[in-house]
Amino acid sequence: MHWRCPLFLLLGHPHDPCCEAVRRELERRERKAVLTADPMAAPARFSWRLSNSGSEIRFEIRDACYSNDELEGVLVRSSGYVEPTGWRPEDLAYMQAESQAALLAWLWSLSCPVVNLYPAFVWYSPRAPLVSWLPLLRRSGLPAPPTLITNVDREARAFGAASGNGDGGIVYSPLATETRYLIGQGDDWRGIEAIARVVPVCLSPPHGAVEVVQVVGEATFWEREPAPAAIALEPALCRFAAAAGLSFVELVLAPVAGRLVVVAVEPQPRLERLAPGQRRAVANHLVDLLTDSRWRDAPAEPRRTVS
Amino acid sequence: MILVCGGLADRVTELVCARLDDCGYEYRLLDLGSYPTGFEIHCRWDDPATPVTGYLAGPDWRLELGEISGVYVRLLGLEGRRLPESVPAPATASVIHELDLGLLALFEDLPCPVVNRLRGSYSNNSKVLQALLVRRSGLLTPPTLVTNDPDEASRFLDELGEEGAIYKSLSGVRSIVRRLEPEQRARLPLLRHGPVQLQAYVPGDDVRVHVVGDDLHATRVRSKATDYRYARRQGHQVEMEPAELPEEVAEACRWLARELGLLLAGVDLRETPSGEYYCFEVNPSPGFLYYERGSGQPISSSLANLLHRGTAAPADQPGRSRPSA
Secondary structure, eight states: OEEOSOEEEEESOTTOHHHHHHHHHHHHTTOOEEEESOTTSTTSEEEEEEETTEEEEEEEETTEEEEGGGEEEEEEOOSSOOOOTTOOHHHHHHHHHHHHHHHHHHHHHOSSOEETOOOHHHHHOTTOOHHHHHHHHHHHTOOOOOEEEEOOHHHHHHHHHHHSSSSSOEEEOOTTSSOOEEEOSTHHHHHHHHHHTTSOEEEEOOOOSOEEEEEETTEEEESSOOOHHHHTTHHHHHHHHHHHTOSEEEEEEEEETTEEEEEEEESSOOGGGSOHHHHHHHHHHHHHHHTOHHHHHSOOOOOOOOO | OEEEEEOTTSHHHHHHHHHHHHHTOOEEEEETTTTTTTOEEEEEEOSTTSOOEEEEEETTEEEEGGGOOEEEEOOOOGGGOOOOTTSOGGGHHHHHHHHHHHHHHHHHHOSSOEETOHHHHGGGGBHHHHHHHHHHHTOBOOOEEEESOHHHHHHHHHHHGGGOEEEEOSBSSOOOOEEOOGGGGGGGGGGGGSOEEEEEOOOSEEEEEEEETTEEEEEEEEOSSSSGGGTGGGTOOOEEEEOOOOHHHHHHHHHHHHHHTOSEEEEEEEEOTTSOEEEEEEESSOOTHHHHHHHOOOHHHHHHHHHHHTOOOOOSOOOOOOOOO
8 A cells, every 4th residue: 555646536437528528637637536436335444534624635546645635626427326236126225325425514514626516415316307396496597487386187188279389289397207208289288187196297398409518617618509598698697607616517598488498407417418529518617616726725615713 | 475395294393383383374385195196297497597386286276486485395215105006126226315405406496495405305315424514613633533544543542531432333324332342342343344433432412403594403312322222222211401502602503503504403412411513414304203202392383384474485405605625
């Protein structure tokens, strides 16, 4: 066992394009990076001592050992993955919860740059439905599609008639999944009414072709050349990312009734959704964030004391 | 008008309703035991500049969202829910999840006080994340080790001396806090499979503090059990009485609740024989009935008043401030 030079830790899976691109960029800048999906289980060794007087880590991976000061930055692409092999389902769920809890807190204890340093509500519900982002989108100045949650048939029909594409078309979006259903007429509406007797339905108007944008710090990267209406939203996109506490976030925009609105928020952006040139630019910016000395130099929050 | 969203079969929700009745405060009950059967929900997000509009309706009432002065929400587990018979058993959990997501999205966007909004509750899924905040509050957090390294665990235990250590879950999964006995050290090699939390044992009296808006009720709990919640199971008694807290400790508890965006919080403290206060956890959905019955303190009255007053509530989770390392 030996102590090594400063390290960038990439928490993710080996085939994640984002981890790969960031690792390549770090290597190009002659910085050392290690990728692991689970830093809290063998073969890694992890210890974190926490008290009122300090916070010390000792992290051992690939026969090298690192302390707090030797971690230069952490890219987070996995939220406490536990390899399921060998676990009973009930024990796996417990270990998953324990690993997630430990990892989130440890990330928040670090003084080095962490991208993303997920707020707890995003860490624990990364697939939150768009409707749960609506208050924050609104405060950031980002438009969203008209949305209805109801189990009242007449209200659903009225919303469909007012918001649909003229022939009653409307989109049904179950809140717990990413599946979307385009509702037409007749049988489709009877199906919606049958569902609404069991669980309220979430409806919104259909949208046009989507545009993907990824926000990295204060920079935006578009899937393709953005239209002026999209460019006009860039300040609001950056405000949203900052307000959400996400220095790397993907948003999906699309026209609804002639207006560009946010139709999805992805706190774990997929680099592969961008063109190769943009991927390299995103990786570059991510490495800029990970090597940003202002993070380490930022003044600590004043501590309150109880005598 | 107050909205209570919970199940009458849940004794804490039942107490909240009874207290609202006693106080003469009008409320509507969205009974999660039977929801959505017998209820109407209609929530619209139309104008990008304004919060949600719409209404909720029960068997003999209709409540416009704009009329709600405060919401008390206490979700029920699977066992307390009755779904329509058309729902096949394997789909029960996913249907309930879908039901809860819709309600929680609504509550996130209501401008009135909500006890509690979901965002503030997530920190309780990581006790050690809360410990970082506790350190900033000015309260003490016990020396803690999170590790998957048996050798480091052994060193930590050796350093603690006679008082020894306890172990408990890191996550929100409910666990019984237990002293680590010598014979359990033989199992330390199993730690290689995942992290565990070991913590220095802190002697003293437990003090449960319920923060309700600006009100605060501190209850001293005396028991010989390591985890008083399970005292009877271990053959021990529990005694409770109202406690007086030093003002700076009380203010630290209020600060913790505010930082977490919680209008109602159950803060678990322990006062050592030398008068120091350690904080173990902040519960975002405290079962305060147990303490109100044990101590006679008017916790539910404070909650009823808060919901009735309808004072402004923090709509956001606390900012992304970095806990000091």
